Amino acid sequence: xxxxxxxxxxxxxxxxxxxxxxxxxxxxxxxxxxxxxxxxxxxxxxxxxxxxxxxxxxxxxxxxxxxxxxxxxxxxxxxxxxxxxxxxxxxxxxxxxxxxxxxxxxxxxxxxxxxxxxxxxxxxxxxxxxxxxxxxxxxxxxxxxxxxxxxxxxxxxxxxxxxxxxxxxxxxxxxxxxxxxxxxxxxxxxxxxxxxxxxxxxxxxxxxxxxxxxxxxxxxxxxxxxxxxxxxxxxxxxxxxxxxxxxxxxxxxxxxxxxxxxxxxxxxxxxxxxxxxxxxxxxxxxxxxxxxxxxxxxxxxxxxxxxxxxxxxxxxxxxxxxxxxxxxxxxxxxxxxxxxxxxxxxxxxxxxxxxxxxxxxxxxxxxxxxxxxxxxxxxxxxxxxxxxxxxxxxxxxxxxxxxxxxxxxxxxxxxxxxxxxxxxxxxxxxxxxxxxxxxxxxxxxxxxxxxxxxxxxxxxxxxxxxxxxxxxxxxx
RNA sequence: GGCGCUAUCGUCUAAGGGUUAGGACAAGGCCCUCUCAAGGCUUAAAUACGGGUUCGAAUCCCGUUAGCGCUACCA
Numbered sequence: 001x002x003x004x005x006x007x008x009x010x011x012x013x014x015x016x017x018x019x020x021x022x023x024x025x026x027x028x029x030x031x032x033x034x035x036x037x038x039x040x041x042x043x044x045x046x047x048x049x050x051x052x053x054x055x056x057x058x059x060x061x062x063x064x065x066x067x068x069x070x071x072x073x074x075x076x077x078x079x080x081x082x083x084x085x086x087x088x089x090x091x092x093x094x095x096x097x098x099x100x101x102x103x104x105x106x107x108x109x110x111x112x113x114x115x116x117x118x119x120x121x122x123x124x125x126x127x128x129x130x131x132x133x134x135x136x137x138x139x140x141x142x143x144x145x146x147x148x149x150x151x152x153x154x155x156x157x158x159x160x161x162x163x164x165x166x167x168x169x170x171x172x173x174x175x176x177x178x179x180x181x182x183x184x185x186x187x188x189x190x191x192x193x194x195x196x197x198x199x200x201x202x203x204x205x206x207x208x209x210x211x212x213x214x215x216x217x218x219x220x221x222x223x224x225x226x227x228x229x230x231x232x233x234x235x236x237x238x239x240x241x242x243x244x245x246x247x248x249x250x251x252x253x254x255x256x257x258x259x260x261x262x263x264x265x266x267x268x269x270x271x272x273x274x275x276x277x278x279x280x281x282x283x284x285x286x287x288x289x290x291x292x293x294x295x296x297x298x299x300x301x302x303x304x305x306x307x308x309x310x311x312x313x314x315x316x317x318x319x320x321x322x323x324x325x326x327x328x329x330x331x332x333x334x335x336x337x338x339x340x341x342x343x344x345x346x347x348x349x350x351x352x353x354x355x356x357x358x359x360x361x362x363x364x365x366x367x368x369x370x371x372x373x374x375x376x377x378x379x380x381x382x383x384x385x386x387x388x389x390x391x392x393x394x395x396x397x398x399x400x401x402x403x404x405x406x407x408x409x410x411x412x413x414x415x416x417x418x419x420x421x422x423x424x425x426x427x428x429x430x431x432x433x434x435x436x437x438x439x440x441x442x443x444x445x446x447x448x449x450x451x452x453x454x455x456x457x458x459x460x461x462x463x464x465x466x467x468x469x470x471x472x473x474x475x476x
Numbered sequence: 477g478g479c480g481c482u483a484u485c486g487u488c489u490a491a492g493g494g495u496u497a498g499g500a501c502a503a504g505g506c507c508c509u510c511u512c513a514a515g516g517c518u519u520a521a522a523u524a525c526g527g528g529u530u531c532g533a534a535u536c537c538c539g540u541u542a543g544c545g546c547u548a549c550c551a
Contacts, residue, residue, distance in 0.1 A: 009551050044551060100549060137549050157481070166479050166547095174549040181551045205480055205546035228482080229544070237544070265488095268500095272489055276499045295482095295489080298544060302487045302502085312488065312501040322514080358514045369512090389511095422510095437510040449512040 002034030004196050006067070007185065009041040010052040012240040014059030015247040016301065017200060017230045020266045024227060025198045026065045027267065027289040037192055038067040042074045043184050059249040064259045071192065073184055080179035083187035084138055084172040087216045092143075093172055094119050095126045095136040100175070114139065114169035138173035140212060150208045155196075155225035155291045162208045170209050182206065186213040194222050201226045201298075202237070225291050228270045231300045238301065246308035255309065256336055256363025258324075261317040265310070269299040279319045309362075318361035326353050333366050340367045341374035348373065351459045355451035370451075373459060378446040378468060383475045385442045388435035395431065397476050399439045402429060404469045413462045418454040443472035 006022040008014065029036040038060070042048045060067075073080075087093045098115040119141055121129075130136060144164045152160045172183045179187070189197065204226045214221040230238040238247050245251050252262050264280055272295065273280070273288040280288070302310040321329065330350040337344045352366075352373045359369050372378060386396045402425050407413075410421045426436035437453050444465055450456055457465050 007551095011551075041551065047550075096549090135549095139549095160480070162479070168547075171549050176549075178549085180549070185551085200545095201481070202545055203551095206551095208480090226481090231544075233487090235543070268488060270488090274490065276490075278488090278500055297482050299489090300487065310487075310501085315501055318514095356513095359512070426510095432510085434510045441511065447511095451512075453510060 002029065002032050002195050003037060003193055004029045004034055004198060005037035005039050005189070005192065005194050007039040007041045008056055009044060010049060010056060011044065011047040012052055013055035013248045013250065015238065015240050016249060016266060017238050019059060019063065019249045020230065020269060021199055021227060022060065022063065023065070023263055023267055024271070026067070027285060028196065028198060028291070030286045031289045035069060036067045037069045037071065037194065039071045039073060039188060039192070041181070041185065042072060043077070043179065043181065055250065062249065062253045062259055063263060065263070071188070073188060076188060076191070077179070079191055080184040080187045081173070081177065083217060084179055084183050087140065087172065087213070088138060090216065091141070092216045093138050093140050094121060095130060096139045097129055097134050097136045119169060135175040137171045137175050139169040139171055140209070140216070142167045142169050142212070150211050152204070152207045152211060152224060154204070155223055156294045157204065157226055157296060160204065167208055182209050182213060186210050186217065189222055190214060190217050190219040197222045197224045198227060199224070201229050225294065228295050229298045230269060231298050233300060233302060233304070246303055251308060256365065257313070257317050258320050258332070261320040262313070264320070265313040265316045269301065270295050279316060314361045321360065321363070322357055326350070326357070329353050329357060332363055336363045336366055337374065344374045355455055355459065359451065372445045372450070378471070381442065381446045385448055386439045386472055386476060388438045391431070391435050393476055395435065396439045397473065398429060399431070399436055400443060400469055400473050400476070403440050404466065404473070407462065407465060407469070414458050415454040418457050439472070440469070443469050
């Protein structure tokens with residue numbers, strides 16, 4: 001049975017990179033009928049915050065993908081500690097009594113591999129000093145004498161090799177007795193029977209240590225698949241600290257991305273279905289997902305200070321928006337509209353939906369594209385806008401007067417009668433249809449760009465349109 | 477510094493010994509059109525550099541350069 005896991009540490013909000021790791025794990029599990037484990041790696045009590053944990057759940061829940069099992073690493077501390085001591089008992093780790101401040105300089109030749117003298121300490125001596133209360137860290141004893149290198153058979157990067165001579169004796173337990181990340185992570189992966197680890201490439205270099213720990217634990221080494229990193233346009237690895245909320249998934253949510261559109265966009269960063277398909281349903285993504293399609297080069301997300309969203313993400317969102325059923329889209333739009341226009345009714349929003357479906361790319365844009373449907377009073381606009389192409393103020397006045405008259409007694413205030421009435425009026429005035437429509441559009445919507453006129457007037461309704469025509473006439 | 481990884485249009489990517497190096501986003505143009513969109517057509521745009529191997533290299537090998545990552549008693 002395949003088992004994968006996503007193991008965030010609650011030290012900041014869920015960002016795009018984390019979301020992508022989650023998504024790839026999820027996709028891989030679903031593709032192969034495996035189990036998706038969510039594990040909160042919260043062993044770093046110093047940096048953990050509840051806010052961060054909440055934010056991670058916010059983000060994950062919004063993604064709407066779900067998971068099968070849940071664990072908190074802090075509940076499993078005992079396991080990690082016992083695992084470390086088991087390694088010690090096998091003679092594969094030793095106590096290092098060197099005070100943290102006395103550690104050799106990182107670049108002193110050979111010295112950084114371990115602290116001199118400590119790995120040769122006899123067991124008796126080691127036990128005696130420990131019993132005397134001398135603080136120590138527990139270090140893994142890298143078998144440099146018996147083994148030339150460690151090989152990571154990565155599913156994405158292939159066999160990656162590192163000489164044991166280049167591996168330092170890394171810590172398993174801190175001097176406080178608390179397990180390090182490497183120890184805790186491997187002990188948990190082993191205990192939870194994780195079979196495949198998909199994670200960011202920043203962990204590739206750590207994996208050599210992990211292989212050693214798994215072997216020391218006497219378990220099968222999980223297969224790893226490292227993912228290329230997500231970079232910011234400034235060339236640095238995407239990070240919450242450096243790039244701020246633009247990388248938080250809640251930023252996407254609040255701007256009106258559809259969860260699936262976001263998932264779709266993110267999945268295309270470092271992975272390709274290799275068939276030129278970009279817009280995919282969830283089912284298609286599951287069907288097409290494979291480790292073969294994962295790239296090895298880092299991917300840059302294209303955002304700027306002015307626009308935090310990659311244009312392709314926005315485009316994909318627009319695509320998914322357009323393929324939503326009108327009722328669904330109206331429901332998605334609801335919260336965004338009522339946030340700004342508390343009096344907007346669901347019926348009104350539903351009526352407006354077909355008119356804006358192809359005109360918004362983010363849900364929140366409903367408030368700028370369709371505000372005039374929900375406003376009682378139009379914001380002031382430049383009367384010059386009312387003047388049609390190749391026309392003048394006099395023409396605008398004639399158009400609006402005529403429109404006022406025709407619309408007042410049009411048989412029904414719907415698309416077809418409005419079409420007939422207004423085209424007829426244009427003919428009577430001997431002007432082009434466009435010259436007829438533009439002043440009316442501006443009078444009704446308060447600006448030049450809006451959805452098609454007849455539908456717009458129909459949704460606005462006679463009781464709204466007539467006063468707005470009067471108002472326009474008033475400022476001409 | 478040491479070690480590891482990577483390098484195709486501005487961005488995401490396809491092609492993995494033989495292609496006019498393909499697609500998408502963004503940009504430009506044209507068409508459609510009551511405006512704005514959407515849609516259709518179209519233009520410009522890339523194999524980091526240098527050596528090999530080969531009849532033939534974006535693709536395999538070596539080197540250079542550049543970028544990124546790791547190098548903690550952080551995760």
